[in-house]
Amino acid sequence: MGATLIAASIMVMAPLATASVSEPSSAVGVAVNQPLPTNVASAQFKNQYGQPETLGALAGTTVLIVPILTLCGDTCPFTTGNLLQAQRLLQQNGQNNVELVAITVDPYRDTVKRLAAYAKMIGVPTNSNIQLWAPVGPTTTPHAPGMSKKSKGSGDVNANEAAVANFLGWSAKVVAQMKPVMVDWMTGKKLTYDINHSDGFWVMNANQVVSFASGNAPGFTGTIAKKLATFMGSKKNIYTTPQPAANGWTAAEAVQAIEWVAQGSN
Numbered sequence: 001m002g003a004t005l006i007a008a009s010i011m012v013m014a015p016l017a018t019a020s021v022s023e024p025s026s027a028v029g030v031a032v033n034q035p036l037p038t039n040v041a042s043a044q045f046k047n048q049y050g051q052p053e054t055l056g057a058l059a060g061t062t063v064l065i066v067p068i069l070t071l072c073g074d075t076c077p078f079t080t081g082n083l084l085q086a087q088r089l090l091q092q093n094g095q096n097n098v099e100l101v102a103i104t105v106d107p108y109r110d111t112v113k114r115l116a117a118y119a120k121m122i123g124v125p126t127n128s129n130i131q132l133w134a135p136v137g138p139t140t141t142p143h144a145p146g147m148s149k150k151s152k153g154s155g156d157v158n159a160n161e162a163a164v165a166n167f168l169g170w171s172a173k174v175v176a177q178m179k180p181v182m183v184d185w186m187t188g189k190k191l192t193y194d195i196n197h198s199d200g201f202w203v204m205n206a207n208q209v210v211s212f213a214s215g216n217a218p219g220f221t222g223t224i225a226k227k228l229a230t231f232m233g234s235k236k237n238i239y240t241t242p243q244p245a246a247n248g249w250t251a252a253e254a255v256q257a258i259e260w261v262a263q264g265s266n
Helices: 076-092 112-122 159-168 226-231 251-264
Strands: 030-035 062-068 098-104 130-135 172-176 193-197 201-204 209-214 219-223 238-244
Touching: 062 076, 062 159, 062 251, 076 098, 076 112, 076 130, 076 219, 076 238, 076 251, 098 159, 112 130, 112 226, 130 159, 201 251, 209 251
Parallel strands: 062 098, 098 130
Antiparallel strands: 030 209, 062 201, 172 193, 201 209, 219 238
């Protein structure tokens, strides 16, 4: 990929697990070897607390990265639900040197204020290792089919978010809002566009090398916030069968990938 290695001295942290962790199944994802380029490491974001963040600043920790948007009505609620479950599993295992980072693919709408409201709604514990990131800097105005005669599904592009997206290979595109038109869970206003985007997760080791990638949609069982379930058009917030994909990635599989990557960088 022609990536430039970051010139930094990184202290190697203690292994996440004492027992050897096996490589996740190929049905979950694949091992990769992508050193973090300088432009991606320095891309500027803010978390749900308004604090500045970069991937480069997370050197020395194992990092799981996922794409999300707070106004997603299908996969993202299950992605963030899996993050909450993964956090609990990591805590149970005594694994503290991990960051779970969700980066918005809808920077035009997903401000720090909205990310904070979303984090509160889904129950992200204060000062947990789950971070929701919005990119810093200008974002182009979204245009989708039906929004104007000149719309081509363009806009909602931010250079900082694009640096990460291009490196990891995920995509996001503005599209027309589905019908019936959904109502914003935060403002009560009708939505004017939607985002088609990639799913999956990526795991970066303590030495800033992305070492595992999954392009699967999340497979989720459990409970999500009632308000979010209502936004999705569901009459219940308890999911006893895998949603939305029976073969999608689970919290346990994400934790396995995290621990497998971590042991390989020690």
